[in-house]
Amino acid sequence: MRTVTEELRERGRELAAALAADGVAGLIVAWVDNNGIPRSRTVPVSTLPQVAVAGVGVTTLFAVFDTNDAITFAAPGLGTASGDVRLVPQLDRITRLAGQPAFAWAPGKQVTADGGPWAFDQRSVLERVVAALDADGYSALVGYEMEFGVYEQAQVPEDTALLAAHSGPAYSPHALLPIDDFVAAVMRDAEANGLRLGQVHAEYGPAQVELSLAATDPLTAADQQLLARQTILAAAEAHGLRVSFAPLPTLAGAGNGWHVHTSLWRGDENLLAGGPEGPRGTAGAGYVAGLLRDLPAVAAVTAPSIGSLARLRPGFFAGAFGFWGVENREAPLRYVPGSALLGEDHANLELKVSDASANPYLALAALLSAGVAGVEENLVPPPPVAQDPGTWKKKERAAAGIAKLPGTQAEQEEALVGNPRVTAALGEETLGAFLAVRRADAAWAAERDTEEVLAAWRWKY
Template sequence: MELLTEQERQHRSHRATTIAAALRDRGIVAVALTWVDTSGITRTKAVPLERLPHAAAWGVGASPVFDAFLLDDSILSGHFAGGPTGDLRLHPDLARVAPLAALPGWAIAPADRYTQDGAPHPRDPRLLLRRIVDELATDGFMVRAAIEFEWVVSRTDPADPDAFHPATTAPAYGAAKLVELGGYLRDLLDALRDSGIVVEQIHPEYAVSQFELSIAAADPLATADTAIVVRETIRAASAAHGLRACFAPMVGVDEVGNGGHIHLSLWRDGRNTMAGGSGPFGLTDPGHRFAAGILKHLPGLLAIGCPSMASYLRLRPSHWAGIYACWGLENREAALRFITGADGEREYAANLEIKCFDPAANPYLALAGLLIAGRAGLAADLALPSPVAVDPAGLDRQTRHAEGIDALPRTLHDAVAAFEADPVLSCAFGAELADTISSVRRGEITLFADATPEQIAAATRWRF
């Protein structure tokens, strides 16, 4: 990516002036500039609306130390990240400024991080994702992506604020869940609509007081940006109803946990390569190779998509968490679930669902990693193994070995080791970002070295 030029800065300032005037008419007084750190936590700095043009042109100062934050806000000192020196500039992406309807008076904008010289920050996940999307476009491909949002709703208790108090104990997927919290869900949907988010589905989920929301597919960068708006809208709407939203992988060790499933479809020349082909279940050759790349690199990708110690409390067999590196048609126990969609809409709807990822993941890093792996599969002409039509946990170890069904890493330590041993991922992420990811993951491993599963769940419950 090129340096920010004086002409580009002037263009951004003029455009931001127009956007600020429109936001002012909607009662907006400030804009929150957001970025997501290596641990998966959304951080922010805000500017009064009248300062948006200056922020667009010249950015807002922010230390690069955030790359080295752990989820408890302690700070590492790694090879490339950490320490008190240096500064970056947060530049809002003006195409993605949106009112945060659940928080009256506020708008939100994802920020790209640049050096003070106007160069892209090499550890910025959003700029990485933008670059990978552009590289796929150069190859003649585009990707449509969507994220499922699972969260658990707790009632607040001033006497015990950090404990989990289910807002409803109605049955899994029960209509009673919707009835008991219908006003909350209605206001949430209203706020998402007013923030420009297209919601395709919302429903009660399996776990106690758990819900799920699905958004419309879009290009990966827009999808990651939307993920931040959706999560903060859920958080704000919950607070307005005296509730608290938990996005952590595990609210408690005896629960099922929250997933952060990602859906991907690869397109070329306006056609979905996941449908209409002669491969298994209608996959075309490019779609087949793209999926094979993701499956091959999934062990290392777990350090990105399951980045917390709490993530590995969720990854249990026969819990629809996709702990085996296999794929299958509508198989919710496979790490890659292939979805054709209903007959008649498959050319649009066919996609891959990555089941093992969770909400602790930085969405920019997660999507970038998946696209890197898929692109590597295209380049290497990889092939998928035979699809799996059963719960792999129900097969004995000898059968799984014979069919090439390997378990994904069961600990964060093993996932980091797989990430560091994967040259495709480390090369594409770049030395600085790859080293920072590993350092932060190892920092969390050290942080919880002596913690019980119950302590890990409690410490991470409200962090994401």
């Protein structure tokens, strides 16, 4: 019987031969740091037999890179420049990139030098949470709506002006005509890359487009969100365009939310099934209540950047206040009921306080942990809100128990550190590194106005 190492090496040989026969030169092994920024190593496909077993070396300090690529040594366990881990491609997720035919892509997992678990690996955090859900008899489906701005390339590198590649009207087919070839390439390449799209359309803001990914299991959803970025950026580059996934590319423009739709299942039963009043069963209600209870801490992970905080403005469908509603697009937690047309299993809960600056693995780990805790504790949510509390007086919001979500890094940190469920899901080491880079970003931003910060991070994600 072959050992695991021998099986991995043989699988690497098979993949290397198949990729080389298709004209693929390199494999991009990607992961996401604590700022939501994709990082990668690219290896020749001929090395796959070795890389499949031992990975490729990367510094431990990627866990404490801030958004400006500066390194903070303020996280426990990552206080020096010494140390290395191995980045191992997930072989079952290798995808030949339709928009970059000389390359294939795979998500990577960071392990210790002896192949053991590394405490700061974000993908492993979500793996643990999914395993815990499975042990308790639950599963989840996750789908993303990804908003982004599409702009003309600058004529000279020094030109920082944003020239919209389309100018609307919002949601109109006319809006996409100027970028027709780009949109067609995204759709073709996404399908070739194994991404199931729900729809693509012009969004509300000038230059804005939205793409939705079909729901799948949490790990696949996080991986595919990362693959979708690569797919979109490659199509934009091929068509002379620039894409910004930033939560808020500029104060004058629309924000880009990456809304997360989740449903919780027990066997074949969608626990969120229900109608216009909300989830029918106590478990679905508990899921809503759990997320609502922990929303300030969850948002600190799902919308963690200075750009995220600038985006959370009342009246912008961003979810600035802590409440839930049925089909209420101003609610940070928007319940989407099933229907006779779509079926009861269509029911899901949308988190609007989510964007590209979140690490998707940590974001889903926080979200699912909070929701399932509400189910296990039989929590009951308050009545859903159909209005926009941003138009209410403060005393009206206070009477309804509705508070504004944290608006500064310090407020987010306080909410996160004080939440035992979300901190337990992340783990002590990951939490320490995450907070270290949040503080580094906040310190850098404190010396600059918001527009300068947004401009500096516009193309990072």
